[in-house]
Structure formats: structure tokens, C-alpha cells
Amino acid sequence: MFKRAKTISWIAGLFFALSGFLAGGALAGISTTKHNLSSSGTGTIKSTDQPEICIFCHTPHDAIKNANIPLWNHTLSTTASYGVYASPTMTATDTTDVGGVTAATAAVSNLCLSCHDGTVAINNFKNPSNMNPVTTMVGTTVxxxxxxxxxLGTDLTNDHPVNFTYNTTLATADGFLVNPVDATGSGLSNGLKLFSSKVQCASCHDPHTSAQGAFLRASMNGSTLCLSCHSK
Ligand code: HEC
Ligand code: HEC
Ligand code: HEC
Ligand code: HEC
Structure with missing residues (x-):
């Protein structure tokens, strides 16, 4: 009797631990965000017939060939110029327009802009799925x-600068920037991310999780995100 009760409570414990683990995994992941554009998505913009989530951005085969981006599948924007943020107090001098790139030269910010500059259809893929060949969208008339x-449109001159080097040299020259501890060129000790030492859209945003809202890598409460890089 005692032995049986113990077994039941052990099984119940395992069940709760497992369901907690699964719920936690689901909450942290992409499936509950607006970037789940598949038929299981809960946002307004989604597919009615495409059950795959990753396909909207990645493909395992025949991806857009480029050494700087991860197996990219979403057709890139052909916008020739987005302009560059400028001000009299900007210290960085290598900020480069992310417009006019080719598949081979696209930077990580071009991945976001392939949907967020509003010029490419959300279901426009380099390599459509062979397993689930159709992708009909709702929530977008065009x-x-x-x-x-x-x-965001095609003008980035009034947005936080992207596509420029943020390293110790810049931090020292500026005087009001946190020195980025970035031994590998890909991750900062504070959880933000640089790409070949450059600030890109995905430095502040993680497209796979929206735990902080707006896909941000750090909270905006008390402007924690901004203070991760700016000493103000
Ligand atoms: C809405 C677009 C989008 C979707 C959907 C998406 N990703 Fe990504 N993913 C990106 C972008 C943009 C990057 C590059 C920026 C970065 O590294 O955060 C990236 C980077 C990655 C990377 C390399 C960097 C890293 O974090 O390890 C992996 C692996 C990855 N994605 C896997 C996935 C998988 C698996 C799925 C589906 C479950 C998925 N992604 C869905 C946009 C997306
Ligand atoms: C395949 C297309 C696609 C790509 C690529 C993509 N997004 Fe999105 N994103 C969307 C859609 C669709 C929405 C939902 C818009 C809406 O509901 O109005 C969205 C919403 C967002 C939002 C708003 C979230 C909110 O809670 O309101 C942010 C922020 C965002 N994306 C950032 C990014 C960044 C940064 C990247 C690159 C790292 C990226 N996205 C790449 C399609 C994309
Ligand atoms: C320096 C950090 C930073 C960079 C770099 C950055 N963003 Fe954001 N982004 C934010 C913050 C913070 C918010 C939330 C703003 C708010 O809630 O008002 C946001 C909001 C958004 C939104 C939601 C719409 C809105 O206006 O609230 C989209 C879409 C978006 N960003 C896309 C991008 C894209 C695409 C890029 C690259 C071209 C980019 N972001 C670069 C910090 C950044
Ligand atoms: C990933 C690091 C990072 C994050 C996060 C970040 N910034 Fe920046 N930001 C920079 C760097 C680096 C510069 C370039 C500074 C320079 O060269 O003068 C910059 C530039 C700026 C500028 C222009 C400075 C000028 O002189 O014109 C402003 C304003 C600014 N950021 C505000 C913000 C705000 C507000 C946030 C939070 C929403 C934020 N930043 C988040 C790294 C970051």
C-alpha cells in the first residue's frame, strides 16, 4: 500500500516536472510569438496552410549563399538605399548603408528588412517547402x-544606427559607451549580440523569442537594454 502510493506520487511528480518543462519551453520559444507565421500562429498575420515555422526565414538546403547569415530562405529586399543615421555627436565613422546589397553581401539587418521594409511578400521564399508546398497568408491584403x-519603410535615417563597428576603440573614443566584452565577435557578456563586431537589428532583437516584448534581448524597464551599451 505504502509502496504503491509512493510510486503514484513519483509518477505524478515526474508528470508535473515534465509538463512544467514543456510549458516553459513553449513560452520561451518562437511558437507563441508574432514570428510564428505558420498555420499554428496566433498573430493576425499568418498562413492558413503552411505548418512549418522556420521556413519563413530558414531552409536546410539551397539557402541564399552568404557567409554572414544563417541558412536564409526569405527573399531579400532590392531597396537600393535606406540612408544612414547621422548627427554631430556620433563617434562611429564606419556606418554603412544596408541598401543596395546582393545575396552575397547582405548583412544580418537585411534579413529583418526582407520583411520589415514592407517591399517583399511575407511568403516569398528562395526555397519553398517540398513537404508542405503551399503557403497562403491571411492578415495582409498586399x-x-x-x-x-x-x-519600418525604406528610410532608416531616423532609426537607431545599425551596420557599424562597436568595439573597445569606439567605446574609448566616445567615452559614454560600455566597453563591449566580445571575445568571439558574436556575443556580449550582457546578453546582447554583435555580428562581426557590428551593431545590427539583431543586436537588440532576438527574432526567436519575445519574452521581453518586441523580440528584445533585454528589458526596457528602466531602459536596461539601452544601458547595456550606453553609460548614461
Ligand atoms: C521571422 C524570421 C525567423 C524565423 C521564423 C526563424 N528565425 Fe532563426 N534567425 C532569424 C534571423 C534574422 C537570424 C540571424 C540573427 C540572429 O542570429 O539572431 C536567425 C538565426 C538563427 C540561428 C543561428 C543563430 C543562433 O541563434 O544560433 C539558428 C540556429 C536559427 N535561427 C534557427 C531557427 C529555427 C530552428 C527556427 C524555427 C523553429 C527559426 N530559426 C525561425 C530569423 C528567423
Ligand atoms: C518572414 C518575415 C519576417 C522577418 C524576416 C522578420 N520579421 Fe519581424 N515580424 C514579421 C511579422 C509578420 C510581424 C507581425 C506584424 C504585425 O502583426 O503587425 C513581425 C513583428 C515584429 C516585431 C513587433 C513585435 C510586437 O510584439 O509587436 C518586431 C520588433 C520584429 N518583428 C522585429 C524583427 C527583427 C528585428 C527581425 C530580424 C532579426 C525580424 N523581425 C524579421 C515578419 C518578419
Ligand atoms: C539599439 C537597439 C535597437 C536596434 C539596433 C533596432 N531596434 Fe527595433 N526596437 C528597439 C526597441 C527598444 C523597440 C521597442 C520600441 C517601443 O516599444 O516603442 C523596437 C521596436 C521595433 C519594432 C516594433 C515597432 C515599433 O516601432 O515599436 C520593429 C518592427 C523593429 N523594432 C524592427 C527593427 C529592425 C528591422 C531593426 C534594424 C533595421 C531594428 N529594429 C533595430 C530597439 C532596437
Ligand atoms: C548593442 C548596443 C546598443 C544598444 C542596446 C543601444 N545602443 Fe544606442 N548606440 C550604440 C552605439 C555603439 C552607438 C554609436 C555611438 C557613437 O558612435 O557616438 C549608438 C548610438 C545611439 C545614439 C546616437 C548618438 C549620437 O551621438 O547621435 C542614440 C541617441 C542612442 N544610441 C540611443 C539608444 C537608446 C535610447 C537605446 C535603447 C532603446 C540604445 N541606444 C540602445 C549601441 C547601442
């Missing part, structure tokens, strides 16, 4: 991101 906050 196929692209509708006009609104999420559609």
Missing part, C-alpha cells in the same frame, strides 16, 4: 507587412 508600426 502580401507584405501592412502600413503600421511593424513596417
Amino acid at each position: 502580401g507584405m507587412l501592412p502600413v503600421g508600426n511593424s513596417n
Whole structure:
């Protein structure tokens, strides 16, 4: 009797531990975010017939060939110029326009802009799925991101600068930047990310998780995200 009760409570414990683990995994992952554009997505913009989540951005085979980006599948924007943020107090001098790139030269920010500049349809893929060949979208009448906050348009001169080097030299020259501890060129000790030592959209945003809201890598409460890089 005692022995049986013990077994039941052990099984119940295992069940709760497992369900807690699964719930935790699901909450932290992409499936509950607006970037789940598949038919299981819960946002307004989603597919009615495509059950795959990653396909909207990645493909395991025949990806866009480029040494700087991860197995990319979403057709890149052909926008020739986004302009570059400028101000009299900017210290960085190598900020480069992310417009006019080719598949081979696209930077990580071009991946986001392939949907967020509003010029490419969300279901426009380099390599469509062979397993689930159709992708019909709802929530967008023109196929692209509708006009609104999420559609940044093709002018980045009034947005936080991207595509420039952020290293110890810049931090020292500026005087009000945290020295980025970035031994590998890919991750900062504070959880933010640089790409070949450069600030890109995905330095502040992680497209796979929205635990902090707006896919941010750090909280905006008390402006923690900004203070991770700026000593103000
Ligand atoms: C809405 C677009 C989008 C979707 C959907 C998406 N990703 Fe990504 N992924 C990106 C972008 C952009 C990057 C490059 C920026 C970065 O590293 O954060 C990236 C980077 C990656 C990387 C390399 C960097 C790292 O974090 O390890 C892996 C691996 C990855 N994604 C896997 C996946 C998998 C698996 C899925 C599906 C479950 C998925 N992604 C869905 C946009 C997406
Ligand atoms: C395949 C297309 C696609 C790509 C690539 C993509 N996004 Fe999105 N993103 C979307 C869609 C669709 C939405 C939902 C827009 C809406 O509901 O109005 C969205 C929403 C967002 C939002 C708003 C989230 C919110 O809670 O309101 C942010 C922030 C965002 N994306 C950032 C990024 C960044 C940064 C990248 C690159 C690292 C990226 N996205 C890549 C399609 C994409
Ligand atoms: C320096 C950090 C930083 C960089 C770099 C950055 N963002 Fe954001 N982004 C934010 C923050 C913070 C918010 C939330 C703003 C708010 O809630 O008002 C945001 C919001 C957004 C939104 C939601 C719409 C909105 O206006 O609230 C989108 C879409 C987005 N970013 C896309 C991008 C793309 C695409 C890039 C690259 C071209 C990029 N971001 C670069 C910090 C950044
Ligand atoms: C990943 C690191 C990083 C994050 C996070 C970040 N920034 Fe920046 N930001 C920089 C760097 C580096 C520069 C370039 C500074 C320079 O060269 O003068 C910059 C530039 C700026 C500038 C322009 C400075 C000028 O002189 O014109 C402003 C303003 C700014 N950031 C505000 C913010 C705010 C507000 C946030 C939070 C929403 C934020 N940043 C988040 C790294 C970051």
C-alpha cells in the first residue's frame, strides 16, 4: 500500500516536472510569438496552410549563399538605399548603408528588412517547402507587412544606427559607451549580440523569442537594454 502510493506520487511528480518543462519551453520559444507565421500562429498575420515555422526565414538546403547569415530562405529586399543615421555627436565613422546589397553581401539587418521594409511578400521564399508546398497568408491584403508600426519603410535615417563597428576603440573614443566584452565577435557578456563586431537589428532583437516584448534581448524597464551599451 505504502509502496504503491509512493510510486503514484513519483509518477505524478515526474508528470508535473515534465509538463512544467514543456510549458516553459513553449513560452520561451518562437511558437507563441508574432514570428510564428505558420498555420499554428496566433498573430493576425499568418498562413492558413503552411505548418512549418522556420521556413519563413530558414531552409536546410539551397539557402541564399552568404557567409554572414544563417541558412536564409526569405527573399531579400532590392531597396537600393535606406540612408544612414547621422548627427554631430556620433563617434562611429564606419556606418554603412544596408541598401543596395546582393545575396552575397547582405548583412544580418537585411534579413529583418526582407520583411520589415514592407517591399517583399511575407511568403516569398528562395526555397519553398517540398513537404508542405503551399503557403497562403491571411492578415495582409498586399502580401507584405501592412502600413503600421511593424513596417519600418525604406528610410532608416531616423532609426537607431545599425551596420557599424562597436568595439573597445569606439567605446574609448566616445567615452559614454560600455566597453563591449566580445571575445568571439558574436556575443556580449550582457546578453546582447554583435555580428562581426557590428551593431545590427539583431543586436537588440532576438527574432526567436519575445519574452521581453518586441523580440528584445533585454528589458526596457528602466531602459536596461539601452544601458547595456550606453553609460548614461
Ligand atoms: C521571422 C524570421 C525567423 C524565423 C521564423 C526563424 N528565425 Fe532563426 N534567425 C532569424 C534571423 C534574422 C537570424 C540571424 C540573427 C540572429 O542570429 O539572431 C536567425 C538565426 C538563427 C540561428 C543561428 C543563430 C543562433 O541563434 O544560433 C539558428 C540556429 C536559427 N535561427 C534557427 C531557427 C529555427 C530552428 C527556427 C524555427 C523553429 C527559426 N530559426 C525561425 C530569423 C528567423
Ligand atoms: C518572414 C518575415 C519576417 C522577418 C524576416 C522578420 N520579421 Fe519581424 N515580424 C514579421 C511579422 C509578420 C510581424 C507581425 C506584424 C504585425 O502583426 O503587425 C513581425 C513583428 C515584429 C516585431 C513587433 C513585435 C510586437 O510584439 O509587436 C518586431 C520588433 C520584429 N518583428 C522585429 C524583427 C527583427 C528585428 C527581425 C530580424 C532579426 C525580424 N523581425 C524579421 C515578419 C518578419
Ligand atoms: C539599439 C537597439 C535597437 C536596434 C539596433 C533596432 N531596434 Fe527595433 N526596437 C528597439 C526597441 C527598444 C523597440 C521597442 C520600441 C517601443 O516599444 O516603442 C523596437 C521596436 C521595433 C519594432 C516594433 C515597432 C515599433 O516601432 O515599436 C520593429 C518592427 C523593429 N523594432 C524592427 C527593427 C529592425 C528591422 C531593426 C534594424 C533595421 C531594428 N529594429 C533595430 C530597439 C532596437
Ligand atoms: C548593442 C548596443 C546598443 C544598444 C542596446 C543601444 N545602443 Fe544606442 N548606440 C550604440 C552605439 C555603439 C552607438 C554609436 C555611438 C557613437 O558612435 O557616438 C549608438 C548610438 C545611439 C545614439 C546616437 C548618438 C549620437 O551621438 O547621435 C542614440 C541617441 C542612442 N544610441 C540611443 C539608444 C537608446 C535610447 C537605446 C535603447 C532603446 C540604445 N541606444 C540602445 C549601441 C547601442
